[in-house]
Amino acid sequence: MKKTPEPKKRANLRDVAKAAGVSVATVSRVLNEPAVVKKDTLEKVQTAIADLKFVPSAAARAINSGRTRFVGALVPTLDNAIFARFLAALERKLSDHQLSLIVATTEADLDIEAEKAKSLVDIGAEGLIVTGVTHSPAFHDLIERTMMPTIITSFFDPENPLPTIGYDNAAAAQLALQHLNDLGHRNIAVVHGPVHNNDRTRARLAGLKDFPFTGELTTFETEISHQGGADVAHKLSNLDTKPDAILCLSDVVALGILLGFQAQEIAVPDQISMVGVDDLPTSSVSVPPLTSVHLPVSQMGERVADALAHWITAQQPPEPERLDAYIVVRNSTKSADKSST
Amino acid sequence: MKKTPEPKKRANLRDVAKAAGVSVATVSRVLNEPAVVKKDTLEKVQTAIADLKFVPSAAARAINSGRTRFVGALVPTLDNAIFARFLAALERKLSDHQLSLIVATTEADLDIEAEKAKSLVDIGAEGLIVTGVTHSPAFHDLIERTMMPTIITSFFDPENPLPTIGYDNAAAAQLALQHLNDLGHRNIAVVHGPVHNNDRTRARLAGLKDFPFTGELTTFETEISHQGGADVAHKLSNLDTKPDAILCLSDVVALGILLGFQAQEIAVPDQISMVGVDDLPTSSVSVPPLTSVHLPVSQMGERVADALAHWITAQQPPEPERLDAYIVVRNSTKSADKSST
DNA sequence: TCCCAAAATGTAACTAGTTACAGAGGTTGC
DNA sequence: GCAACCTCTGTAACTAGTTACATTTTGGGA
Structure with a gap:
């Protein structure tokens, strides 16, 4: 029955x-x-x-139109607000082009990146967005074989075979150093995240090296998190000769250092100046508000969305595009002579 | 030629x-x-x-297998670390099930949500993840028509027609109030984000109302951002009779308040106690470290991924699942008698 | 009323894979 | 020596839409 x-x-x-x-x-x-x-x-x-x-059925449609209407973005992590902000802008603008965004995180591991890129291609992504110019051979293979429209972000390099839309990391870091140099700081601690698998950080450090700075530059590597910053703050405070300024290649870490210093009652900028790079929204409300190099990630998201959408429909790769970083001076830096009170 | x-x-x-x-x-x-x-x-x-x-061709494969291997998640924003953390865990676990994740942000707008849900379905999502139980009629229509496997998160309600996997928001808020009550605080400011289109916040506020608290409870609504918190800090400091404790329904806002108080040299917890809800990683390194109700969002991401994957393959909706929130006591709260120094 | 073009609809061949089934060729057992 | 079987490969029919082209219907003007 x-x-x-x-x-x-x-x-x-x-x-x-x-x-x-x-x-x-x-x-x-x-x-x-x-x-x-x-x-x-x-x-x-x-x-x-x-x-x-x-x-x-979406699949049956796709088989005829040859379009799936989504692209994939590969970012190291969602835990850093800088990527979250980039993705937010990217997603917003992509939807103007009737494109959805698949987000995949790579944990800054090139093998994971290649693997996830593969699975994005397998499920039908029409384009890819990746962070930085350094990738595994498997990844490059995949892109070449499939001729997948792929844009590189957070990095500007007109020479790169794949089009880059991003800022000049070396120049961004130099902006920060320039500022500290102008203020007369001579003994600067450079704090940065892991350089392994992170060409943005490496480019920034290279930029600092190239800058005609005659003082002392000491580097510290730490995790990119508030905790990582707090750890460095602790380390720095135990130093015999403390630096008179800190140049931090990531605002998240800078904020962590700031918190660490507060806990130890080290006064910023009176005892030590601090510059960050990223200019997160939080940086403007920290105590003190953080001087930081603004990275135009929202703009980057929009430009990438437009460029990728155009590449997909017009079958033509975009020109590399440089977006300008600029320094936002707030109250975490002051000139060196006054800080030796 | x-x-x-x-x-x-x-x-x-x-x-x-x-x-x-x-x-x-x-x-x-x-x-x-x-x-x-x-x-x-x-x-x-x-x-x-x-x-x-x-x-x-992915499309041709999908047409035969009936599978596209991706699901969509609709969250209000990526700017709040709480969602970023949830999505990170979700994405990680989904990829164990060979599923990719499409992230769409709704800006806490139910119409945008319905629209983006539609486009996710149109491009072939096999399942959906949404935030909260309140949605537009268009959204419910869509889900019913398509019988799309859909899981509701950040909210636990066993009675809801769609399965919920999340925490009890009322109980979470009560945990915070309980703590302040135990410490003897009688005049408490409750700071929360917009209640419009946010049933999580409404549920938390309702929970506070239901709690047998005999003191004074004053509510303040603000934007969920550090800036929003800083604004409230300013407003509070201008009050004639200041509260002796602040219960903040979002850690992002709490952190903003903390920063605002620092700028105005109001001492936490000596002059005023503070509890948050979320327990972001940052909350443990703020100055002072923030007492907060921990929301198990990473666990939620994992449970949702498993449940949705199972629903898709076994054609069977999961049981609602309650995840427990708990309070993490740090140094932003102290008992009322000592704070009246 | 008839003719013709425009409007509406239908037929069947596409898209790019998977897969049931058939069949060819080679090996083994008796 | 021949049936039985296994291994490997091919044919063709599926999946669920779109679309070029053919055909039918409709309506207006002569």
Whole structure:
């Protein structure tokens, strides 16, 4: 007495056509250009669609149009607000182009990156967005084989084979050093995240090296987190000769240092000046507000979205694009002579 | 003398079959079960695949398997670390199930949510994850029509028609109030984000109302950002009778208040106690470290991933699941009698 | 009323894979 | 020596849409 042998099967175009007593072409027209369908036919079909709870198959559409309408972005982490802000802008602008965004995190591991890139391509991504110019051979293979439109962000390099849309990391770091130099600081601690698998950080450090600075530059590597910053604050406070300024290549870490210093009652900027790089929203409300090099990540998200959408539709890669970083001077820095009170 | 009339067209299975001198079935086998193919045939085909730079079409695969291997998550924003952390855990666990994650932000707007949900379904999402139980009629329509597996997060309600996996927001807020009550605070400022379109916040406020607290409870609404917190700090400091404790329904705001108080040299917890809700990583390194109700968002991400993956494959919705929040006492609270120094 | 074009609809061939089934060739057992 | 079986490969029919082209219907003007 079973009456439900296979009730689960989803209705398809043919089913709807049969139910409405029309051809598949008509149903397809109701879906795509209802204007050309006569009114009562239209209604008949729409009723059938509603009755059968018909939902067109995305895959079948995609197979004809050759479009899946989504792209993938590979970022090291979502835990750093700088990427979250980039992705927010990217997603917003992509949806103007009728594109959805798949986010995949790589944990700054090139193998994970290649693997996730592969799975993005496998499920049909029409384009890829990646962070930095350094990638595994497997990744480059994949991009070359599939000719997948791929844009590199957070990095500007007009020479790179894949188009880059981003800022000049070396220049951004130099902006910070310039500022400290102008203020007369001579003994500067440079605090940065892991350089392994992070070409942005390496480029920034290289930029600092290239800058004509005659004072002392000491580097400290730590985790990119508030905790990582707090750890460095602790380390710095135990030093025999303390630096008179800190140049921090990440605001998250800078904020952590700031908190660490507060806990130890080291006064910023009176005892020590601090510059960050990123200019997170939080940096403007920290105590003291943090002087920081602003990275235009929201703008970057928008430019990347436009460029990738254009690449996909017009089959033409975009020109590399440099977005300018600039320093925002707040109250975490002051000139060296006054700090030796 | 043109030799490239249409060189762009991607090679397909038939092209490869022709090039390798085998049938399409054999090529398909090379792709899916290479073990059953004779070695030299295998090599011939693989050579052809490489030569033609053949990449199987995801859409064509999906049309047969009925699977697209991705799901969509709708969150209000990426700017709050609480969602970023949830998504990070979700994405990590989903990839164990061979599922990718499409992230869409709704800006806490139910219409945007419905619209983005629709476009996720249109492009073939196999399941959806949404924040909170309150949604637009269009959204509910969509879910019902498509019978899309959909899990609600950040909210626990066993009565809800769609399965919820999350914490009890009322109970979480009460944990904070309980703590302040135990410490003897009688005049408490409750700071929260916009209640409009935010049922989590509303549930928390309702929880506070239900708690048998005999003191004074004053509420303040502000933006969920450090800036929003700083604004409230300013407002509070201008009050005639200041509260002796602040219960903040969001750690981001609490951290902003903390920074605001520092700028105004109001001592926490000596002059005023503070509790937050969220327990962000930053909360443990703020000055002072923030007492906060821990919301198990990473665990939530993992549970949701497992539940949704199971729903998709086994066609069976999960049971609602309550995850426990608990308070983490740090140094931003102290008992009332000592704070009246 | 008839003719013709415009409007509406239908037929069937596409898209790019998977897969049931058939069949060819080779090996083994009796 | 021949049936039985296994291994490997091929044919063709699926999946669910879109769309070029053919055909039917409709309506207006002569």
